[in-house]
Amino acid sequence: MKIEYKLKYKDKNSNARLGEIKTNHGTYETPMFMPVGTQATVKTLSPEEVKDAHAGIILANTYHLWLKPGEDIVNKAGGLHKFMNWHGPILTDSGGFQVFSLAKPKDITEEGVVFKNIYNGDKLLLTPEKSIEIQNKLDSDIAMSFDECIGFPHTKDYVASSVERTLRWAKRGKNAFNNPNQSLFGIVQGAEYEDLRKHCVEELVKMDFDGYSIGGTAVGEPKDVQYKQVEYSCKYLPEDKVRYLMGVGDPVDIIEDVERGVDIFDCVAPTRIARHGHAYTRFGNINLKNARFKEDFTPIEDDCDCYACKNYTKAYISHLIRSNEVFGQRLLSIHNIRFLIKLTEDLREAIKEDRVKEYKEEFYSKYKKNNK
Amino acid sequence: MKIEYKLKYKDKNSNARLGEIKTNHGTYETPMFMPVGTQATVKTLSPEEVKDAHAGIILANTYHLWLKPGEDIVNKAGGLHKFMNWHGPILTDSGGFQVFSLAKPKDITEEGVVFKNIYNGDKLLLTPEKSIEIQNKLDSDIAMSFDECIGFPHTKDYVASSVERTLRWAKRGKNAFNNPNQSLFGIVQGAEYEDLRKHCVEELVKMDFDGYSIGGTAVGEPKDVQYKQVEYSCKYLPEDKVRYLMGVGDPVDIIEDVERGVDIFDCVAPTRIARHGHAYTRFGNINLKNARFKEDFTPIEDDCDCYACKNYTKAYISHLIRSNEVFGQRLLSIHNIRFLIKLTEDLREAIKEDRVKEYKEEFYSKYKKNNK
Numbered sequence: 001m002k003i004e005y006k007l008k009y010k011d012k013n014s015n016a017r018l019g020e021i022k023t024n025h026g027t028y029e030t031p032m033f034m035p036v037g038t039q040a041t042v043k044t045l046s047p048e049e050v051k052d053a054h055a056g057i058i059l060a061n062t063y064h065l066w067l068k069p070g071e072d073i074v075n076k077a078g079g080l081h082k083f084m085n086w087h088g089p090i091l092t093d094s095g096g097f098q099v100f101s102l103a104k105p106k107d108i109t110e111e112g113v114v115f116k117n118i119y120n121g122d123k124l125l126l127t128p129e130k131s132i133e134i135q136n137k138l139d140s141d142i143a144m145s146f147d148e149c150i151g152f153p154h155t156k157d158y159v160a161s162s163v164e165r166t167l168r169w170a171k172r173g174k175n176a177f178n179n180p181n182q183s184l185f186g187i188v189q190g191a192e193y194e195d196l197r198k199h200c201v202e203e204l205v206k207m208d209f210d211g212y213s214i215g216g217t218a219v220g221e222p223k224d225v226q227y228k229q230v231e232y233s234c235k236y237l238p239e240d241k242v243r244y245l246m247g248v249g250d251p252v253d254i255i256e257d258v259e260r261g262v263d264i265f266d267c268v269a270p271t272r273i274a275r276h277g278h279a280y281t282r283f284g285n286i287n288l289k290n291a292r293f294k295e296d297f298t299p300i301e302d303d304c305d306c307y308a309c310k311n312y313t314k315a316y317i318s319h320l321i322r323s324n325e326v327f328g329q330r331l332l333s334i335h336n337i338r339f340l341i342k343l344t345e346d347l348r349e350a351i352k353e354d355r356v357k358e359y360k361e362e363f364y365s366k367y368k369k370n371n372k
Numbered sequence: 373m374k375i376e377y378k379l380k381y382k383d384k385n386s387n388a389r390l391g392e393i394k395t396n397h398g399t400y401e402t403p404m405f406m407p408v409g410t411q412a413t414v415k416t417l418s419p420e421e422v423k424d425a426h427a428g429i430i431l432a433n434t435y436h437l438w439l440k441p442g443e444d445i446v447n448k449a450g451g452l453h454k455f456m457n458w459h460g461p462i463l464t465d466s467g468g469f470q471v472f473s474l475a476k477p478k479d480i481t482e483e484g485v486v487f488k489n490i491y492n493g494d495k496l497l498l499t500p501e502k503s504i505e506i507q508n509k510l511d512s513d514i515a516m517s518f519d520e521c522i523g524f525p526h527t528k529d530y531v532a533s534s535v536e537r538t539l540r541w542a543k544r545g546k547n548a549f550n551n552p553n554q555s556l557f558g559i560v561q562g563a564e565y566e567d568l569r570k571h572c573v574e575e576l577v578k579m580d581f582d583g584y585s586i587g588g589t590a591v592g593e594p595k596d597v598q599y600k601q602v603e604y605s606c607k608y609l610p611e612d613k614v615r616y617l618m619g620v621g622d623p624v625d626i627i628e629d630v631e632r633g634v635d636i637f638d639c640v641a642p643t644r645i646a647r648h649g650h651a652y653t654r655f656g657n658i659n660l661k662n663a664r665f666k667e668d669f670t671p672i673e674d675d676c677d678c679y680a681c682k683n684y685t686k687a688y689i690s691h692l693i694r695s696n697e698v699f700g701q702r703l704l705s706i707h708n709i710r711f712l713i714k715l716t717e718d719l720r721e722a723i724k725e726d727r728v729k730e731y732k733e734e735f736y737s738k739y740k741k742n743n744k
Contacts, residue, residue, distance in 0.1 A: 039691070044698040044699065046699065069666060069691040073687060073691075076667060077685065083688055084688065294445060295448060297448070313455075315441070315445060316412075316449070319440060320412075320413060323411045323440055325413045326701070327415075330698075
């Protein structure tokens, strides 16, 4: 079965939307935040811990799983769900982000992208067909089209020709697609140019994908550019399909982009900053290595319902982080994932009551971006 | 309340004993294996995971907690149990093992031992009184006397004078002891010399400790020497007090030393080898990095009841270990701890049926020490 998206309610004062996506592994409300399990594991956490943080869908990385352990091993294991013991839905990216982060311009041709295998230096060719073949074998619930994810900034000419390539690649991937239990998303590129975003959306919609991703974000662009990119994409995307904004998960960005009509987010930040001892709070991020937490016998957040906040003090977590103990990273990862998921839960409530703008103002009145 | 040890049954064909120890945090059968939580955390695991592996008592390290976060912070947190959210009993060592592993001979005087603070290079003096004071503040269930743990080999003259010092330090620690809810163990030293072990036991027993530890083991001595040290200690120790063999936890050693009358073991090996990708099995250790596990879709051990074996394949764990993913280390830590605890559970059953020797033969017939 393909996923089904149902638009349930639209905030009267913004473009925020409450929806529901039905998958082969359960039905979940949107807006939602997806924790990232790059190598078929959400770093440091068990599937049970991810589920206890109320995660719906999680994301896994095609490029990484292609190299290790290889899609054939995952397929022989019975697919990604069985391999990693995660019984909820899984979305796989296409390797497109690695085009931006790992490939050089000369490595990108019409055929596909040449990567160097980070483990042994071998040359590897990833094409739209290959990306889809890998994802078909991984058997995720939702696969992504292979796109050219470009950095920021680029000339409009380059962006325009890149959008055309992304569209040709989307078509090739769709033709190669062969997994009846998997859905396929098209990816909207076009940088900060409204006409290019519009054109990309229109061409993708003609191909009729099961959902649409907004790409070219989280590549170092300024925030106002990111919000424009989202705005210019959502403005033209069909209302009856789910919208996934790739790689974005900063608390402020989630609020801004929900307001602009995004349904799904993912980001490695909550687990990455956890490994460096940082926690999200409603008053801004805190660094548990800070001396003021050594004797702070209160939880990270008093009213947080996560395992870390219900059972441990900042003093203990600070001790673990200072002592390089993995359990400290686990506790912060749990809290940070729960924080972002709770944020989307609160936004869903706000949408139902047409008060996303009020919610945002209230959130911003407390949240200090560079608090430590 | 002090701990109470009850000898329940003695194997008719060996010195193995089935017992029970009653603590302020529950009653547990012996022989038992104690997981090690050096810095107030069993490396990579949550307290719930340690409990699910059927752990009774866990061990924490006085030396490490003295340096980080400091015993006063743990005390202000309400003691070690509350600080680390572990509701079972905790045993603290005394810093004696660090005398062996970190101090130079010239640093050891009658007063105590001078250590270099590994974090800032400061000189620190640990005395029998200070060790007890720290442990009293940590508020563990069982504290250890501060002893001179010597390496192997040493002249009999040095061992003899060292035993006398360990006895004087035991007395000083006992006099300084001040926590009515904590028990205090004396530590038997005397290397491989029966007369010195006997003398040490007799003098400690005169001081009337709540239990006795066998020390000077796990310092690089050959196995036959270790077994003699245990034999020469157990032979003279009172039957109505519990016996703890410090730092020993190799599966074969556990069997050999249970046979000689030991009740409690601890060792960092199960979590340490896990971090290097190794798992205990009844057929010997295996290294999950080995290529033969890449497509092995069976658990580490088919009939193991641990979380790792019930939910994950060797192929998945091998992938995690090859990818340096913490969750792989967690799964192996859980399995390895459960393996040693299960071994002591099986030994308890064997004691009840007077078949420890048969159990040992059967175990050895399958177990290859250097299997990989």
